[in-house]
Structure formats: structure tokens, C-alpha cells
Amino acid sequence: MRDHQLAVMARKDFDDAVRSKAVWVVSALFALIAILATYRISQINFPEGVPAGVVPKLVLVTLTNPITWIVPIIALVVGYMSVVGERRSGSLKLLLGLPFERGEIFVGKILGRTAVIGVSIAVGFVAMVVMIPVFVGLGAPGEFFVAILGLFVVTLLLGAVFTTLAVSVSALANTRRQAITTVFALFFVTHVAWTGVIQFLALPFGGVPRAGSGGWYLLLSYLSPTAAYTRVASLVFTNFPVPYPGIAMDGIGQRARIVESLQPTPFYLTEWFAVLTLLAWAVGAGLLAHAVFRNADLG
């Protein structure tokens, strides 16, 4: 793949996708959710003696949960039509009449759409940066800005992963309907139902394990890309009172107890393993889709 061709392709795709109304609707939704969540937390009465810098960070920690919903949805909305839409409309024939390899078209689209998601995420984060000082104050501004910047970067990674998943689905699909059904199923399985599925799978082995064992259960739980994101996000919140932020999907206590009982922390429960998990989703989907797209009949 040639850098120049990738850049040309990505820029075209960005220009095209960023003008889509759907992108702006979901971005506005993201900003709105950020504002509402911030407001809700500001209404909580914190006990005396909570350090000033903790509350704004607690807002960020709490926001990681809505982010695991809204960012994948934005990415899937922005990406699911990226290839199949051009294929069905015939504009792909214009692209393939130009000196692009199919791989350059595919990767260029992932880059272009990731940039669109980046803009969308930035809109949401700007809303947070504005609203958090208004609703809860900043406490320690330096710490807060480092934390929100860190969360922004980690969230970009989540956006990039789901964009790659969406563009991959789009490259694999033969029809728009297939693409939309598949991204919906993907979101449902990887986010909505993942924990439930893991719990179901655990049933024959005595259900959700108790403290002292069950590393395998947490391993499976954190293989979902959104759960992996919450693990990566905890890189940002070091020395924070909540030991495992964002893992409250099936009872924070139970998981935390398992983690605590597994000392030292096994490698597959580290944040860096979660980073690898996220990358593996993107790379795996991308390689699969590229292998099929390379030889697909696009006539």
C-alpha cells in the first residue's frame, strides 16, 4: 500500500462522510448524553472530605459507561455503508477506475471514517470540557485535563476499532440490508449481550465463579471490545478510589473480589492486555474483510 494513495482515499472519504447528516445527529446525541450525565452526577451529595479533584474524575469514570454505548453506535452508523453503499450505487466503479489497489480503498476508508469518528468524539469531549467545570467545578485542573485527554485518546481507540469493524462488515456485505443486520448483530453480541452470554456459558461450570478462582471468566468477560475499553480507560484513572472502574456490568463487587483474589494480577487482566484485545478485534476483522474484498466481484 502506498501512503499517497491511502491519504488521497482517506481524505476523499472523510470529506464525503463528514457531510452526512446522520453523523451530525449522532454526534449531537453524544454531546447531549455527555451533558446530561455530567449534570446527573453533579446532583449527587458527596460525603465531607472527598478531595476536590475526585468529583470531576468520577464524572469521567461514570461517562465511560455511556461512551461504550454511543461511540460504537456512531462508528457503526458512520461505517456500515462505507463500502457496500459505494458498491451498490456504482460509485465504487469510479474508484476502481483510478490507480488504487483494493486494499488501499479499504484501509483508506477505515482511516477516513476514523477521522470522522474522531471529530464526533471531539464534539462530545468539548461538551464535557465545558460542562464539567460548570456543574461540578474542576478541583485540580491539571490532573483533570490530563485525565480527560487520556480518556479522549482511549476513546479514539475505541472509535477506531468499531469503525474498522463497521468498514469490514461493509466490505464483506453484498447488500445494504446484510450490512445493517450484521453491524446490529455485532453491536448486540459484543456489547449488549456479551456478559450475559459469558454467564450463560459459565452455567455448566457452576455459574459465575466466586473469589479465589474464575480468572478464565474475567478473561472472557474482557474479550469484548467495549469491556476491554473500560479496562484500558482505567489506565487513565490511576490511584483512583474505585479500583476497577467501568467493570460494573455484572456486579462490581463480584468481579473486584475475583481480581483481588488473583494476586498477582494475571497478564490477561492487565490494561495492556486489554489494549491488545482491542487491536486484535480491529486487525482480525480487517484482515478477514480484506481477504474477501480483494477477490470479490465488484462489477
Place this chain on the structure above:
Amino acid sequence: MAAIETDALTRRYGEVVAVDSVDLTVEQGEVFGFLGPNGAGKSTLINMLLDYTPPTAGQARVFGHRTRGEAVDIRERVGVLPDAYQLYERLSGRRHLEFVVEARQADDDPDDVLARVGLDPADAERNAGDYSKGMAQRLVLGMALIGEPDLLILDEPSTGLDPNGIRLMRDIIREEVDRGATVFFSSHILGQVEAVCDRVGIMNEGRLIEVASLEEIRDAVGVGTTLHVTVDQQPDLTLSDLEAMDGVSNVRADGPELTMNLSDSTAKAKVINRLEDGGATVVDFETAESSLEELFAELIDEDETEAEVSA
């Protein structure tokens, strides 16, 4: 090295054979008209030349590059006006041209391209989603011309164009050939091919049934100008006397009316002189150019009869 060379190129879709073992060579510098009714397999063959569609058997080369595996080398040298495309409706016409200039690393000025294909610079600022079919066709033709490609592949280029647009298309094709380009264009309308092509290939039901110059095809099928003559009385000569004349063939008589095919338009006066020398007076005559439509219908008819016989 030929511009296009296919070797038993075949594409099947399940039971249907869209392109059936086509051997075709298009030399550099020629204008090749690719004819056939809708559904004959023209677009599928073009799709294989550009590697949109992989062949199920056989192979194709463009400027010596294999379509499978060397598609980018081919695309570097080919400008394409595809069939059934759609523009990026949220991007302006100008942005489309800029994109092609960047992708080809060419130095064309979008304004020159707009002028060449007759698009108003003000229209170029509008989103392509608002374009009429004719405007879209002009824009995509302009995109195909960027970077001086060595081969232009135009799939049904006259679609959506008004007569001015069609004339412009022809002029551009001639300019491109004068520059040294090869032009390969498909059409189901023969009149458009006739005006610009050196050679034509005719597809029907996936098979390439004829490749020849237009004259060769006319001669082979025995059509050209048809002459109808009405005489007042039986002249003193036979039908075979007329048929023996240069450029005259297939003479038929129906009472006082004679019909014959002329391959040479100067034969008309000679026929009339001969009839009057024979003692008849020509009371009426008319000539009709046999259209390529007829010719085409005839070739396809022949092809289908042969297919039935061999089946």
C-alpha cells in the same frame, strides 16, 4: 503490444454464461466500437478488463499487464467512464475532479477539464447529487480524461447526453485518438459507433460474433445502399445483366418495381442509365442507406440460426 488482449475470457454466473470464451485484440491507437444489445455481456467483459470482476476462465491483458494481479498498472494507464455509476452526492463536481487529479498525481487543471467537457464552473461548485444525468456523464468523462490515459474505456458513453453532448463526446474521442490514445467504447446504439470507430466487435449472448471494420461488415452481409426503382415498362435486359454490374447485388423484381443493393453509391446513376438504355423510362426511384440497425439485426439473426442448427 496490443492495448487489449483477451484469451478465452469467460465469466459464468451459476448456469448463465455472461461472457463466453472471448478472444479479442484491440491495437494501440484505434477506436474500437463494442456493440451488442443490452445484456450481451459487454459490461461484464469491461468489468473483467478493469478487474472489477474476476474471470471464471481465460485471461485478459491490458498493455501487457494481467488484469489479475496487475490491475493497478492497468488503472494507471486507463481512463474509465463506467456503466451504471453514481457520483458522490455530497461532494461538488470540482471536488470529484480534484480527487482524480490527486489519485493520478496528474497536473491537470480542473477548470480546463470543465471547459473541455462543457460544464459550467458554477455548476462545478454544486453538489453532484443535484446533477442531471447529462451533467454527471460530462463530469465523469472529464474525470476519465485526467492524466492523459493511454486507453479510454467508455461504457455506453452517450447515455443521458443530448445531441450536443453526443457531438462533444465524438469530438473528444477524436482529439484523444489524435493525441495517441486508444479508445474502446461500448454501445447498443449503432449510429454512434459508426461515426467514430475504426473497427467494431459485436457481442451477442456472451459471444463475440464478429470483429471487423465497418466496411468489411457491410460487404460480408451484403448491405449498403438499397435502391428502389419503378420503371414504366420491361427493359430489354435481365436481372442478371444488372447483377453483373459493379457494385450491384441482390436484384429483385416485383412487377414494375426493382430493388437492389448497391455497395457503391456511384452505381445508382449507372443502373438508371442502363435501364433507360434498355428502353424503359424510370418514373420513380429512391435510395435508402441500410442502417447498421438492420445490419446488426441480421448478424444476430444469423448467429442465432447457426446456434439453433448446431444445437
